[in-house]
Amino acid sequence: MAWGASEGVLSAFHEPVLLTEVVRLLAPERGGVFLDGTVGGGGHAEAILRAGTGVRLLALDRDAEALESARDRLRSFAGRVEYREGDFAETADLFGLGEGALAGVLLDLGVSSHQIDRLERGFTFRAGAPLDMRMSRRSSTTAAELLEAATAEELGEIFRTYAEERRGRRLAAGLVEARRRKPLRKSDDLIEAIEAVWGRRVAESDLARIFQALRIAVNHELDSLGAGLPVLRDLLQPGGRLVVISYHSLEDRLVKRAFREWGRDCVCPPGLPECRCRGRALGRELTRKPVRPEAAETDRNPRARSARLRAWESAG
Ligand SMILES: C[S@@+](CC[C@H](N)C(=O)[O-])C[C@H]1O[C@@H](n2cnc3c(N)ncnc32)[C@H](O)[C@@H]1O
Structure with a gap:
């Protein structure tokens, strides 16, 4: 959990x-x-x-x-x-x-x-944060790059395993669909895409789990x-x-x-x-x-x- x-x-x-x-x-x-x-x-x-x-x-x-x-x-x-x-x-x-x-x-x-407080580090789901999430700026892949390059299966696995999200596969498929229309670069883009998949306003606790799962994956x-x-x-x-x-x-x-x-x-x-x-x-x-x-x-x-x-x- x-x-x-x-x-x-x-x-x-x-x-x-x-x-x-x-x-x-x-x-x-x-x-x-x-x-x-x-x-x-x-x-x-x-x-x-x-x-x-x-x-x-x-x-x-x-x-x-x-x-x-x-x-x-x-x-x-x-x-x-x-x-x-x-x-x-x-x-x-x-x-x-x-x-x-x-x-x-x-x-x-x-x-x-x-780290969470610094908007530009992108660990937060507050509006306007870039999807970065790297603890070390020396490492190459940001959350935005991960969201851009990962397959639906890989994203589904991240959400299912690290966020224990039962709807992880559906969410991943929805994000792959969303990124074709518009790249996911900021917290707002990701939140908008999640809300489009789930068809409702997403609770902060759910956002925190999804963002935490991405962070765990970005930083291995x-x-x-x-x-x-x-x-x-x-x-x-x-x-x-x-x-x-x-x-x-x-x-x-x-x-x-x-x-x-x-x-x-x-x-x-x-x-x-x-x-x-x-x-x-x-x-x-x-x-x-x-x-x-x-x-x-x-x-x-x-x-x-x-x-x-x-x-x-x-x-x-
Ligand atoms: C919860 S904070 C530590 C706070 C600290 N104990 C204090 O009293 O201020 C976790 C820190 O661990 C660092 N960190 C996480 N994983 C790491 C790793 N594998 N190697 C080195 N540092 C890591 C993060 O960059 C972050 O600064």
Whole structure:
């Protein structure tokens, strides 16, 4: 389920989600090198750095603008922070790290309020937004280009899988029809085309799901997460912790399955006469159930509503 995708409210900056839980689970007061793989506006990063002078932070984001705002916010910790632009799946190369280098890793997935607020980035369904949605301006395909080039089958799959939209195929066929008449370049073009297919004014919650599905496809978000999780696990030192906040059920499922699999002693296919795999658990889950924000947080920050946090500790 695309857990009630929402654009939330316009905000001057991004309010970090589940901040107390993140700091409690990462335990930065132990000191060491921590990676914020999705540093965004630097809210979580600041709290991690504040835990003590023994903390060094590697700050990473795909979005150059996000890195700029993090740099600004974290100016007073300058000597203790290193910045890189890129995908967290490429952490090892970007920072030149070997196995066991990190005391903790945070991934706070999805987009920041800052990205949504900036009309020209095209993450929003507000009127006049270009259909861009790229987290990294270095990547080539915008949402408009995807909507122009994808087949009806590909678009249907995006809507069915990422938006859990039962009418995804019909919607995709309608959009392919609409783009023949007029290219889909702006949020308004897409909304008009969706309304023409469904024959009614579309609720904001439906628009949020459709736009979120396109964003996930444009940025290959699930591929990055699937590739990044084992890389980040192997960078953890014994007792090192990986904390992931997801905002979509498919992300959370991926994290949950990875943590369960890593926690098993034996991952051989059933029926083998003897164990031939690694033969030991790689660590343990610290959260048996996903941690969710309390009502006070979601009242204050509607974006937090869909957040699910899971944490894992490496055995080394
Ligand atoms: C929810 S925001 C993070 C907010 C941040 N925790 C804070 O306190 O301000 C998510 C950020 O992750 C970045 N991002 C998403 N996927 C990424 C990936 N695969 N690699 C690097 N950055 C990514 C986005 O560009 C965005 O800035």
